[in-house]
Amino acid sequence: DVKVTQSSRYLVKRTGEKVFLECVQDMDHENMFWYRQDPGLGLRLIYFSYDVKMKEKGDIPEGYSVSREKKERFSLILESASTNQTSMYLCASSPPSLQSTNEKLFFGSGTQLSVL
Amino acid sequence: AQSVTQPDIHITVSEGASLELRCNYSYGATPYLFWYVQSPGQGLQLLLKYFSGDTLVQGIKGFEAEFKRSQSSFNLRKPSVHWSDAAEYFCAVGPPWGSARQLTFGSGTQLTVLP
Numbered sequence: 405d406v407k408v409t410q411s412s413r414y415l416v417k418r419t420g421e422k423v424f425l426e427c428v429q430d431m432d433h434e435n436m437f438w439y440r441q442d443p444g445l446g447l448r449l450i451y452f453s454y455d456v457k458m459k460e461k462g463d464i465p466e467g468y469s470v471s472r473e474k475k476e477r478f479s480l481i482l483e484s485a486s487t488n489q490t491s492m493y494l495c496a497s498s499p500p501s502l503q504s505t506n507e508k509l510f511f512g513s514g515t516q517l518s519v520l
Numbered sequence: 521a522q523s524v525t526q527p528d529i530h531i532t533v534s535e536g537a538s539l540e541l542r543c544n545y546s547y548g549a550t551p552y553l554f555w556y557v558q559s560p561g562q563g564l565q566l567l568l569k570y571f572s573g574d575t576l577v578q579g580i581k582g583f584e585a586e587f588k589r590s591q592s593s594f595n596l597r598k599p600s601v602h603w604s605d606a607a608e609y610f611c612a613v614g615p616p617w618g619s620a621r622q623l624t625f626g627s628g629t630q631l632t633v634l635p
Contacts, residue, residue, distance in 0.1 A: 408563070413561075444529070446610060446625040446626050446627040446628050447564075447610065447625040448625075449621075449623075454621070460621065494563060496563075496564075499620075500620075501617070501618035501619070502552065502619075502620050502623075503552075503617070503618030507618075508554075508566045508569065509564070509566070509623070511563030511565070512563050513561065513562050513563045514562075
């Protein structure tokens with residue numbers, strides 16, 4: 405069974421802490437994504453990576469950075485956590501294109517981050 | 521710029537009743553369209569998607585969706601809802617060349633199912 409695994413289901417951090425969210429996929433996908441999910445706002449793309457060490461900013465990259473040193477692993481970093489970064493964070497992976505019938509985004513189960 | 525609107529924040533239906541969740545999109549050409557479902561504590565799972573061809577798309581769990589170009593809509597339907605369908609549903613729109621990077625999600629519709 406294909407999987408996208410996020411290392412933590414729940415995290416509680418303090419303002420100013422450096423936070424690492426880890427994501428691992430076992431499908432050899434080129435693309436990996438970090439989304440933020442907030443009530444009433446749906447999913448918003450934070451960062452996207454299309455290859456090892458390659459990344460692109462998404463729609464809301466401010467306050468975040470990412471790292472992709474290996475194809476299967478994509479990390480989201482909050483350099484100095486703030487209360488407005490309290491949210492659900494979803495990792496996803498996909499092949500380069502979604503055009504064929506069976507291609508889609510595969511999602512992890514999410515990390516609920518609370519910043520106090 | 522592309523966008524997607526899910527007008528209903530929350531819908532409540534009785535078990536066994538029919539369901540229709542609305543999705544309207546804005547895009548200059550024929551986009552590709554998705555419906556995802558998120559059960560409590562879970563990530564998003566693809567229900568179905570539309571690229572081209574038949575405008576009525578069949579998905580998993582008995583769901584279907586109809587692409588209506590004239591109305592810029594891609595509504596999700598199910599003839600008889602089960603209690604296990606209670607979840608949040610997301611519509612998404614993307615460009616016809618299939619770029620996952622350019623996928624835009626709606627704000628979601630929360631479905632409650634009454635016994």
